[in-house]
Amino acid sequence: MSETVGQRIKKARLLRGVTQPELARMCGWESQGRISNYERGLREAKRTDLEKIARALDLNVAWVWTGQGQMGTGHAPHALASYGEELQPGPAMVTQIPEISWVQAGGFTEVCFVDLDPESTNWYPRPPNCGPHTFALKVVGESMLDKYPPGRIIFIDPEVVPESGDDVIAVMTETGEATFKQYLEEPGVGCMLKARNPAWKDPYISINGNCRVTGVVMAQMELRQR
Structure with missing residues (x-):
C-alpha cells in the first residue's frame, strides 16, 4: 500500500527531528492542529500548505504531493519555484x-x-x-x-x-x-x-x-x- 500525504509528512518531520509544534511555527501557523490533522489523514491536502511544509523541511513538493521523485532537495526554494509561485524564504531550520x-x-x-x-x-x-x-x-x-x-x-x-x-x-x-x-x-x-x-x-x-x-x-x- 502506497503512503499517504500525511504519512510522508510525518516521515520527513521525524527524519528532520522536528516536533509538530515546531513545524507549525516554521510554517507560520499558530497551533500544531493542522500538522496533526494532515498526519492522521483528517485534512484534505492543499498545495499552499504542502509548499510551506516542504520549504520548512527542505523537501521536494512533488514528493510530498505524490510520493514521486527525491524526498529532499537541499535547496527547497528552487523546488518550490518550479511551481511558478513567488514565495519568500521560510525561517532557517537547525537540524x-x-x-x-x-x-x-x-x-x-x-x-x-x-x-x-x-x-x-x-x-x-x-x-x-x-x-x-x-x-x-x-x-x-x-x-x-x-x-x-x-x-x-x-x-x-x-x-x-x-x-x-x-x-x-x-x-x-x-x-x-x-x-x-x-x-x-x-x-x-x-x-x-x-x-x-x-x-x-x-x-x-x-x-x-x-x-x-x-x-x-x-x-x-x-x-x-x-
Whole structure:
C-alpha cells in the first residue's frame, strides 16, 4: 500500500527531528492542529500548505504531493519555484538529532529514526561536523573517565570510518549490547577497543569478529546541573 500525504509528512518531520509544534511555527501557523490533522489523514491536502511544509523541511513538493521523485532537495526554494509561485524564504531550520537509548544503539539503523516518538525523545542541535544520521547517547558508567563522565551527551556519526585513537560505539555481536570505548589499531596485534579509565579492570577488548563499530564520537555536550 502506497503512503499517504500525511504519512510522508510525518516521515520527513521525524527524519528532520522536528516536533509538530515546531513545524507549525516554521510554517507560520499558530497551533500544531493542522500538522496533526494532515498526519492522521483528517485534512484534505492543499498545495499552499504542502509548499510551506516542504520549504520548512527542505523537501521536494512533488514528493510530498505524490510520493514521486527525491524526498529532499537541499535547496527547497528552487523546488518550490518550479511551481511558478513567488514565495519568500521560510525561517532557517537547525537540524536536530535524537538521543536514543543504549538498547536502541545496540541495534541501530537509520530506520529507527522513523519509529521515535518526537514528544518523549530528547532532541539536540546537530553539531556542524556531524552527518544527517548522527544520533546522541548519554554516557553511563565510568569506563571512559575522565574524558567522558556519566551523564555527558555524546554525538555519534555512523557514517564516519573509525581511525586509531577515535572514541567509538561498538556492538558486541554475541549479546547485541552497545559499548563505548576507544578504537585502536596496533601493528602486529590488530584492532581493539580500550577503556580510557586507567583504573578500569581488563581495559582491552580484541576485535576478532565478536564486535563491530557502529559509529564514531564526533562531539560531546555537558549539560549544566543544578
